[in-house]
Amino acid sequence: MFQTFENKRLTKVNGMTKIMFSVLILAITSLQALADHPVATENHGEVHEAEADHHGDNSHDEKFNAGEMIMHHIADAHQIHWMTFNEGEEGEWHLAANLPIILWGDNGLEIFGSGKFYHGEEIHLEKGHGYAYEDKYIMVDEVIYNAEGGLKYDEAGAIMNSAPIDFSITKTVVGLLLTTLIVLLILISVGKAYKKRGHKVAPSGLQSLMEPLIVFVEEQIIVPSIGSRAKAAKFTPFLLTVFFFIWVANLLGLMSFLGGYNVMGSISVTLVLALAVMIITNVNGNKNYWKHILWPDGVPAVIKILILVPIEVIQIVLKPAVLMIRLTANITAGHIIILAFTALIFIFGETSAVAGWGVGIGSVVFMVFMFFIELLVAFLQAYVFTLLASLYFGSAVEEAHH
Amino acid sequence: MILLNLLAAPVGLMFWTSLAFIIVLVLLKKLAWKPILNTLAERNEFIDKSLKSAEEATAQMSQLKSDNEKLLAEARVEREKMLKEARETKESIIAEAKKTASAEGERLVSNARAEIEKEKAKAMSDIKSQVAALSIDIAEKVLRSELSNKDKQAEIVEEHMKQSQLS
Numbered sequence: 230m231f232q233t234f235e236n237k238r239l240t241k242v243n244g245m246t247k248i249m250f251s252v253l254i255l256a257i258t259s260l261q262a263l264a265d266h267p268v269a270t271e272n273h274g275e276v277h278e279a280e281a282d283h284h285g286d287n288s289h290d291e292k293f294n295a296g297e298m299i300m301h302h303i304a305d306a307h308q309i310h311w312m313t314f315n316e317g318e319e320g321e322w323h324l325a326a327n328l329p330i331i332l333w334g335d336n337g338l339e340i341f342g343s344g345k346f347y348h349g350e351e352i353h354l355e356k357g358h359g360y361a362y363e364d365k366y367i368m369v370d371e372v373i374y375n376a377e378g379g380l381k382y383d384e385a386g387a388i389m390n391s392a393p394i395d396f397s398i399t400k401t402v403v404g405l406l407l408t409t410l411i412v413l414l415i416l417i418s419v420g421k422a423y424k425k426r427g428h429k430v431a432p433s434g435l436q437s438l439m440e441p442l443i444v445f446v447e448e449q450i451i452v453p454s455i456g457s458r459a460k461a462a463k464f465t466p467f468l469l470t471v472f473f474f475i476w477v478a479n480l481l482g483l484m485s486f487l488g489g490y491n492v493m494g495s496i497s498v499t500l501v502l503a504l505a506v507m508i509i510t511n512v513n514g515n516k517n518y519w520k521h522i523l524w525p526d527g528v529p530a531v532i533k534i535l536i537l538v539p540i541e542v543i544q545i546v547l548k549p550a551v552l553m554i555r556l557t558a559n560i561t562a563g564h565i566i567i568l569a570f571t572a573l574i575f576i577f578g579e580t581s582a583v584a585g586w587g588v589g590i591g592s593v594v595f596m597v598f599m600f601f602i603e604l605l606v607a608f609l610q611a612y613v614f615t616l617l618a619s620l621y622f623g624s625a626v627e628e629a630h631h
Numbered sequence: 632m633i634l635l636n637l638l639a640a641p642v643g644l645m646f647w648t649s650l651a652f653i654i655v656l657v658l659l660k661k662l663a664w665k666p667i668l669n670t671l672a673e674r675n676e677f678i679d680k681s682l683k684s685a686e687e688a689t690a691q692m693s694q695l696k697s698d699n700e701k702l703l704a705e706a707r708v709e710r711e712k713m714l715k716e717a718r719e720t721k722e723s724i725i726a727e728a729k730k731t732a733s734a735e736g737e738r739l740v741s742n743a744r745a746e747i748e749k750e751k752a753k754a755m756s757d758i759k760s761q762v763a764a765l766s767i768d769i770a771e772k773v774l775r776s777e778l779s780n781k782d783k784q785a786e787i788v789e790e791h792m793k794q795s796q797l798s
Contacts, residue, residue: 396643420663428673497644
């Protein structure tokens with residue numbers, strides 16, 4: 230008895246240390262992974278000697294550009310880029326995975342590896358990085374255009390070329406798929422555990438880790454926001470899924486050594502979630518909800534028609550839009566702050582190595598601090614999104630009370 | 632500009648997001664949320680029910696306890712009553728016995744006394760008759776001796792005569 234108890238305690242302590250250790254490793258690795266700043270060094274693998282030389286010369290002249298580096302890291306890409314070795318020297322190579330590109334355009338469906346771009350012909354542009362795939366497509370800053378014999382610009386400097394619809398498995402899509410996989414693996418195994426153990430056996434293992442979270446989301450967020458358990462039942466699966474989906478994606482985004490997936494920092498992702506919230510809210514809207522929007526009580530008709538109703542109608546779209554922007558902005562902002570601290574090191578490092586090291590130590594301390602803040606934000610944003618979505622659903626099914 | 636890339640909403644990414652999210656939602660709804668939420672609800676119900684039945688059991692227990700106490704109190708009263716009755720019975724029996732005994736004694740004593748009186752009277756009459764016979768014998772013997780002498784006879788007669796005259 231005693232032995233097993235002791236063992237249990239030991240494994241518990243080990244588990245705790247493991248978690249602490251992983252967090253530390255995470256923090257440190259994230260710095261390392263961020264430390265490689267890809268300043269216009271997108272040549273890959275079997276790089277041509279001449280090009281590498283040319284490139285090397287180029288990057289010696291080029292100043293470190295913090296804004297570009299940060300944007301590069303939070304933006305979507307058609308490859309997962311971990312490290313650059315021998316940067317700016319002979320034998321430069323990248324530790325990166327080229328992802329499949331799927332295009333739907335004039336030529337129908339086309340699928341090929343993104344290496345066709347990254348290992349293909351690099352186009353030197355005044356602004357941004359361009360790659361050409363034969364004479365079919367040109368990719369400028371990860372946006373793929375039809376080549377049409379060369380890039381055409383309008384007066385404002387925007388690219389005029391037509392573009393195929395890009396269904397590529399980009400870095401963010403990989404992040405999405407990883408998120409999907411993790412969420413499914415964890416929650417389905419927990420679901421199985423519940424099915425197996427039933428309600429008379431205490432939860433254990435992963436089940437007991439997830440149970441407080443699930444109960445928290447259900448009883449602290451969903452049910453109080455919607456009003457009653459009976460009304461909430463219809464929305465609970467969606468809201469719980471949203472919560473865990475966002476949270477896991479956010480945590481995955483923090484593990485930048487995996488490739489820096491900025492899933493919830495991509496407006497397309499949050500747009501889909503916000504759209505789902507909007508559709509569910511309005512589909513479930515009862516008489517009282519629509520009456521509140523279209524003919525609110527206790528206000529003179531003029532004000533109603535001229536001010537209130539337009540505002541309420543705009544709010545149908547505005548509320549989910551705010552959800553979308555809040556989530557994206559928060560996650561992106563967190564990444565930008567951490568990246569900015571990294572950038573500081575290189576900005577000072579360019580003036581002198583000593584300054585770089587000095588600032589580096591301070592930056593690392595701040596980054597570790599920010600990392601913990603980000604861990605909190607990852608949870609908080611999932612919480613806020615779920616809470617507000619619940620409130621919107623709650624307003625849709627609220628009964629009139631006089 | 633690369634920032635626009637970030638803020639633009641590429642259709643492809645939206646497509647993949649929708650696909651991933653719908654798959655997650657459908658699978659989780661069936662394989663995770665249904666068993667989890669059902670089990671949690673069942674557990675809540677089970678706990679509620681258990682608590683309620685425990686409460687009921689406690690109430691029943693206290694009811695039983697008070698019943699027991701009432702029974703005990705009643706039994707105690709009953710015992711007291713029985714003891715008292717027994718005591719009274721005992722006392723009355725003793726008193727009765729005493730009364731009977733003293734009456735019997737008195738009767739015996741009076742009987743004995745009467746017997747004694749009777750015996751005494753009988754003995755007295757016996758003694759009287761014997762004394763009379765004895766007296767007669769003595770008187771005869773005295774007379775025989777007295778009357779053997781003439782002078783004496785004359786003296787006696789004289790005496791008697793004197794006495795008769797006197798009366």
